[in-house]
Amino acid sequence: MSWIFNVVWILSQFLSTTLVTQASTILTSSALKPQPPTLQFKYCDPDGDGKIELNLEQISQEALNYYGLDPNDPEAILICNSDGSYVKLNNPSQEPTLEYICQVVGPLTDIAVNDVGDVFVNTFLSIYKMDATDCSYSSVFPVIYGEVLNSLSFDTGGNMYFGFADHSKVYRYDADGLTDPYIWHDFGQGNAGGDFVMVDGKLYISWDDGSFNRLYEVTVDADYNYVSHIDKMELPEGTYGLASEFGSLYGVTIDWLYRIKLDTHTFESVIYNTFGNGDWYGAAGLHEGMILNAALFSSSSDANNNTNPLPPLWTNTQSGQQTIYVRIENETTGEYVIHPVIITVNNTPQLTQPENLMQCSDDEVNTFDLQLVEDELLQNVTESVVVSYHELPEHADSGTDPLPVLFEMDVSQKTIYVRVKNRNNDCYAVTNFQLIVKSSPELAPLVTNRTERSLSQCYITTSGRGYFMLDEMYQQIVMDGNSNYILKYYSSFSDAQNGYNRIPKLFYSDEGSVYEIFVAVTNDDGCTSISNFFLDGNCVKYTLDLGSINFPNFFTPNGDGIHDFWNIYGVSEKLQKETIVTIYDRFGKKIFGFKPYNIIGWDGTYNGRPMPSSDYWFEVATPIGARFTGHFSLKR
Incomplete structure (x- = not known):
């Protein structure tokens, strides 16, 4: 291990000098920094009062990604290449673009950034410190012959870590330079497949177990000493490097940089290697060695004084638009900047659920005018809006594939999704209604004369x-x-x-x-x-024939020989012989039927039993089709 003692003094002098120099420059006012365009967040309020509960942790993270500690030095990832060069990926979380930086020696197997922003690269045999202003470099860490150095990183305390492709030990060199490099932890099997980077207080390692690249999540104590680790997930094949930048974890293969979603164990593509500088072997976030904290405040004075930070979940106090302030601070140096953040809350159109549109038809294809729902749909909408209709909810959400307002369908029922978007912003609301085709009653066809019907x-x-x-x-x-x-x-x-x-x-x-x-x-x-x-x-003729019908208004079937029977009279003899009289009680029950020509009349009984005093109804039906109705009283 004599090689270690040969480099201890070099590293100690180099790291100590760098830390002292950087610590002497502390920014205490955002006025010292050039200001980028103000970051704006726009939201849509579903209930229309212009206020909404916001997740300020997400806003803080996006503000950190956007502004960084230096507005001229926002989020970026450095990637080293097999040809000995390294490039910078700008804006990895937004619109990533690659920028060529320096040519060093080759091939480069990893790249790292410490807590004060210094850049280091390594080959299989040496570690170099870079000067990005002129691409000069100096050898810092030679390794003994036969070792294959393939990984290099810093934690947020400025401590350096490095590993080799042919054994399972990870080495650390402390930031204070007071001790020799030492074995930080021996994982017992496998070897370092890539970096060791910090995210939210955990150290993440791409570890080659001999078959796969695994993501190890390492718990460390306050002094960054190893405590324990878990195998978090399998990484894509050939993941040789990791990078962290402003709270996001990235992995890199020879041709692909991707974002690692720790909460869902999924991967999100960022960019592919089309730069033409060989394979990608390692990566480092430009600020991954730093601890940058972002907090939001309701006023610039609170942000400057670092007092009264807003809670993680916060509702804007001014409807419409409100300016809050983000304070981004380097925890190590105390350097900070303050930037305004504009929160705009636009109202979502307040829709009224429309009634379904229904048609009565027996046709195979039916046409609906979809705009017929708009008077009801938009009765509470005060904004200028654009209305579109869609067959699928996802099309309504995206505003794609709108339907014609005169919509033809060949089924009996269909759901239509209507999107109403504010013309002045991106806020929209979606609801739905049904198109329903009902069958009409089946009737006899129209006729042209009385002989048909x-x-x-x-x-x-x-x-x-x-x-x-x-x-x-x-x-x-x-x-x-x-x-x-x-x-x-x-x-x-x-x-x-x-x-x-x-x-x-x-x-x-x-x-x-x-x-x-x-x-x-x-x-x-x-x-x-x-x-x-x-x-x-002919009903007129029947009326003339029956016009002379008479009947008693009451009868008294008590056996005294007076009004003991009820019958009609005044009908011609011809009609009387064939006329039928039917008597009903007041509930519509048939009591008695007879031909008035054949008998003296009704005796007031039902099946031989006397009926009670009450009103009774009668119907007279003649053989020519005429009918006559009326009522009378039975009195006892």
Whole structure:
């Protein structure tokens, strides 16, 4: 191990000098930094009051990614190449772009950044410190012959870690330079496949177990000493390096940089190696050795004084737009910057759930005007909006594949998703309604004369007026066997279509010369069909024949020989012989039936038992189809 003692003095002098120099420059005012464009966050408020609960931890992280400690030095990842160069990936969390930095020696197997921003690279045999201003470098750490140095990193305390491809030991060199490099931990098997980087107080290692690259999560104590580790997950094959930048963990293979989602154990692609400088062997976040904290405040004075930080979950106190302030501080040096952050909360259109659109049709294809829902849908919307209709909820959310407002469909029911977007911002709301096609009642077709379909049976009132019961045509009109439809009658087809000038179901034959009746039949779904029939005008003749019918208003079947029977009289002998009289009680129960010509009349009994005093109804039916109804009283 004599090689270690040869480099201890070099490392000690180098690291100590660097730390003292950097610590002497402390920024205490954001005014000393050039200001980038103000970071803005825009939200949509679903309830329309202009206020919303915000996750400030997410905003702090994005502000840290955007501003960094130096607005001219935002988030970035350094990647070393097999040809001995290294590049910088700018804005890895937003719109990543690659930038060539330096050519060193080759091949480079890893790259690292310490807690004060110094860049180090290594080959299989040596570690170098870089000067990015002129791409010069100096050898810092030679290794003994036969060892294959393949990993290099710093923790947030400035301690250096390095590992080899041919054994399971990880070495550390402390930031104070007071001790020799020593074995930090021996994992017993496998070897370092990549870096050792810090994220949220944990040390993460890409470890080659001989078959796969595994992600080890190492718990360390306050002095960064090993405590324990767990095997977190399998990494993509060939993950030779890890990088952390502003709280995010990244992995790198020879041709791919990806983000590691620790909470879901998934990977998110960032960028592929198309730069043309060989394979990627290692990576380092430009600020991964630093501890940068970001906190949000309601005023710039609170941010400067580091007092009254806003809680992790916070609701804006000013509706519409409000400015808060982020303080980004290097925990090691005390350097900090303050930047405004604009929070804008726009109202989401407040939609009213529309009624479903329904059509009554028996056609195979039906056309709906989707815009018919808009009066109801937008009755509480005050903003200028754009309305679009979609077949799928995901299309409504993305605003893609809108439907034509005159929409044709060949099914009986369909869900339509409607998106209403504010014209002045990206806020939108989505709801849905149904398109429903219901079947109309199946009716007999329209006819042109009374010989095809007519109502001939009529009735006579006690005053001698003849009338038709139009509902008696139900069975001839309704063809699908349903007995629960609603029938309404009109004297013309247009009236039936529009529901105008409805005529009563009991239609008197002396009320004009209407002989064609149009009937609108409506089912339980509200669908209506129209048919027609004719009236037989002979009801007027029947009225004349029956106009002389008389009957007693009461009778007293008590055996005294006076009014003991009830019968009609005044009918011609010819009609009387064939006329049938039926008597009912007040509940509609048939009590007695007879031909008035054959018997003296009803004696007031039912099956030989006397009926009680009450009102009774009768119907007179003649052989020519005329009917006459009335009522009388039985008194005892």
